[in-house]
Amino acid sequence: MTITTQENVNIKPDTKGGQNNKEGKKAKHVFEVSDLNLWYGSKQALYEVNMKVPENQVTAIIGPSGCGKSTYLKTLNRMVEMVPSVKTSGSIKYKGKEIFSESFGVEDLRTKVGMVFQKPNPFPKSIYDNVAYGPRIHGIKKKAQLDQIVEKSLRGAAIWDEVKDRLNEKAFGLSGGQQQRICIARALAIEPDVILMDEPTSALDPISTAKVEELVQELKKEYSIIIVTHNMQQAARISDKTAFFLNGDMIEFTDTDELFSNPSDKRTEDYITGRFG
Amino acid sequence: MGKALGKEKQMDVQKLIQEKKQKRNVTKQFEKVIPFLLLLCAVISVLTTIGIVFTLLRESFTFFSEVNILNFLTGTDWSPWTGHFGVLPLITGTLLITVIAVIVAVPLGLMSAIYLSEYASDRVRKIIKPTLEVLAGIPTVVYGFFALTFMTPLFQNFMELSIFNALSAGVVVGIMIIPMIASLSEDAMSSVPNSLREGALAMGATRFEVTMKVVLPAAFSGIVASIVLAISRAIGETMIVTIAAGASPALTFDPTRSIQTLTAFIVQGATGDTTFGSTIYYSIYAVGMTLFVFTLLMNLLSQWISRRFREEY
Ligand SMILES: Nc1ncnc2c1ncn2[C@@H]1O[C@H](COP(=O)(O)OP(=O)(O)OP(=O)(O)O)[C@@H](O)[C@H]1O
Ligand SMILES: [Mg+2]
Numbered sequence A: 001m002t003i004t005t006q007e008n009v010n011i012k013p014d015t016k017g018g019q020n021n022k023e024g025k026k027a028k029h030v031f032e033v034s035d036l037n038l039w040y041g042s043k044q045a046l047y048e049v050n051m052k053v054p055e056n057q058v059t060a061i062i063g064p065s066g067c068g069k070s071t072y073l074k075t076l077n078r079m080v081e082m083v084p085s086v087k088t089s090g091s092i093k094y095k096g097k098e099i100f101s102e103s104f105g106v107e108d109l110r111t112k113v114g115m116v117f118q119k120p121n122p123f124p125k126s127i128y129d130n131v132a133y134g135p136r137i138h139g140i141k142k143k144a145q146l147d148q149i150v151e152k153s154l155r156g157a158a159i160w161d162e163v164k165d166r167l168n169e170k171a172f173g174l175s176g177g178q179q180q181r182i183c184i185a186r187a188l189a190i191e192p193d194v195i196l197m198d199e200p201t202s203a204l205d206p207i208s209t210a211k212v213e214e215l216v217q218e219l220k221k222e223y224s225i226i227i228v229t230h231n232m233q234q235a236a237r238i239s240d241k242t243a244f245f246l247n248g249d250m251i252e253f254t255d256t257d258e259l260f261s262n263p264s265d266k267r268t269e270d271y272i273t274g275r276f277g
Numbered sequence B: 001m002g003k004a005l006g007k008e009k010q011m012d013v014q015k016l017i018q019e020k021k022q023k024r025n026v027t028k029q030f031e032k033v034i035p036f037l038l039l040l041c042a043v044i045s046v047l048t049t050i051g052i053v054f055t056l057l058r059e060s061f062t063f064f065s066e067v068n069i070l071n072f073l074t075g076t077d078w079s080p081w082t083g084h085f086g087v088l089p090l091i092t093g094t095l096l097i098t099v100i101a102v103i104v105a106v107p108l109g110l111m112s113a114i115y116l117s118e119y120a121s122d123r124v125r126k127i128i129k130p131t132l133e134v135l136a137g138i139p140t141v142v143y144g145f146f147a148l149t150f151m152t153p154l155f156q157n158f159m160e161l162s163i164f165n166a167l168s169a170g171v172v173v174g175i176m177i178i179p180m181i182a183s184l185s186e187d188a189m190s191s192v193p194n195s196l197r198e199g200a201l202a203m204g205a206t207r208f209e210v211t212m213k214v215v216l217p218a219a220f221s222g223i224v225a226s227i228v229l230a231i232s233r234a235i236g237e238t239m240i241v242t243i244a245a246g247a248s249p250a251l252t253f254d255p256t257r258s259i260q261t262l263t264a265f266i267v268q269g270a271t272g273d274t275t276f277g278s279t280i281y282y283s284i285y286a287v288g289m290t291l292f293v294f295t296l297l298m299n300l301l302s303q304w305i306s307r308r309f310r311e312e313y
Helices: A069-076 A106-112 A127-137 A143-156 A176-188 A206-219 A232-238 A256-261 A266-272 B002-066 B069-074 B088-119 B122-137 B140-156 B166-190 B194-201 B207-218 B220-236 B239-244 B262-271 B279-308
Strands: A029-040 A043-054 A058-062 A086-094 A113-116 A194-198 A224-228 A241-246 A249-255
Touching (some): A043 A069, A043 A249, A058 A232, A069 A086, A069 A194, A069 A224, A127 B207, A206 A224, A232 A256, A241 A256, A241 A266, A256 A266, B002 B069, B002 B279, B088 B122, B088 B220, B140 B166, B166 B220, B194 B207, B207 B220, B220 B279, B262 B279
Parallel strands (some): A058 A241, A113 A194
Antiparallel strands (some): A029 A086, A241 A249
């Protein structure tokens, strides 16, 4: 990260929802989403989403199944365009630059905005090659440099001690939780600014989940993290801000403490108190 | 009322199950027979294979009691009607055809597979793949005449070429095996899970990088299998070479000349006025045995390669 980090533990900005804060602290945003609509074919999946994603914080996205959380997350690194029928309107600015513009190459965006998937998806290669994959495709070939990157990334993903003696073994030989941390290490290896995580712990056991959650806390010192989760306790535990989605609408986006203790929208309240979803 | 209806339905189902039970007992007997029937089918095909190999071996054995096996394997002159049984010219003929076919088919087949699996839209794929498979269904005799009456004249515009030659036959054998490589490699590549592609794309890899560094390695064993299978096809291909490559055994790697392959000799031997029980008659089996050894080697090679380089996912 080049920009100095602001206080990131339990800050309570006086602005609500991170929006329209022209005065006050110079809150830095990695993403500014405005009026985002998204359609799968003729079916609209996101409606007029507006959101300013703060830098060096953990932003959680919660909501019932099918409300568009994954869709929204995948829009931020344009992975959603893998589905041929997808159409979008509106604007997403990454650090001030429009990501949908021709001049912002999609590969450049994804080099800055990494992603960790719901199911661990290591490549059928060795642990080392998995982590070195990103740097390699971006042209880093020197063994010494790669060694350094691999170690740093694995340490960053809190898995170095578990795998340092078996870097040449297949990543598939690891447990699900370890595989997921390998995937996090793989994302860290190209040192992105933002890491998107789509339910990264839903396939993991409680201990592995705790490890990943701890890791997320650690990572936000250097990365901005956006995490989709089905688990409201998890959102409350690890995030600074939380967005609540419902049927493709972003209902509420504010400080996590605020959202869980004092939701401003009735539907948010219903959801977090378990009345539906 | 809803409850009553539900109950009624449940009772119906139970009754139906009871009724079926009688039948199920019959089915159970049948279930027991099925494995035996299936085993029988498997045994039949194994026995057939053993029978063929046995015949090949027995007749070849007779041949080798008349012709020294070393002379057969190292001899450079194949003119059975004058008593020369050196198989090398037939082997080089087959190799020449196979090499030309591979040079044509592997790049084209692989590139089609990559296009179909990684780039084509669903709509395009749905048109192209069946078309390719139609190409695979064309009778080889048609390919043979295509080689003789189209390819050869076409090449003759650019070079000195005998009417019967290895080049056009090889190229057309290559064209014949393209669909096989394309289709089987495409299957192997399509079965690489999308999550792997997404993992790479999400790190800023381009589609081509994903193809080369994720999909191809992950599909490697399937691709190798498809190529080896296609090579076996090329080695065993008979009609095209009989029609277009000629019947003049020659120890040469010059593709412009007329040659003869192992298979083409078998055709010649079997259709000509070969007397039953003559040395030429038995030589057909020896040549068949040689062919069999080649395809067997190819199969072993493919198994070894795919085990050695497999990337499991
Ligand atoms: N590839 C697709 N094609 C068509 N519609 C899709 C596609 N992917 C998602 N959708 C639709 O878009 C809506 C949002 O889906 P999305 O996967 O974003 O939900 P989600 O909030 O992530 O749900 P979950 O919590 O179950 O993962 C759903 O109605 C879904 O049916
Ligand atoms: Mg989802």
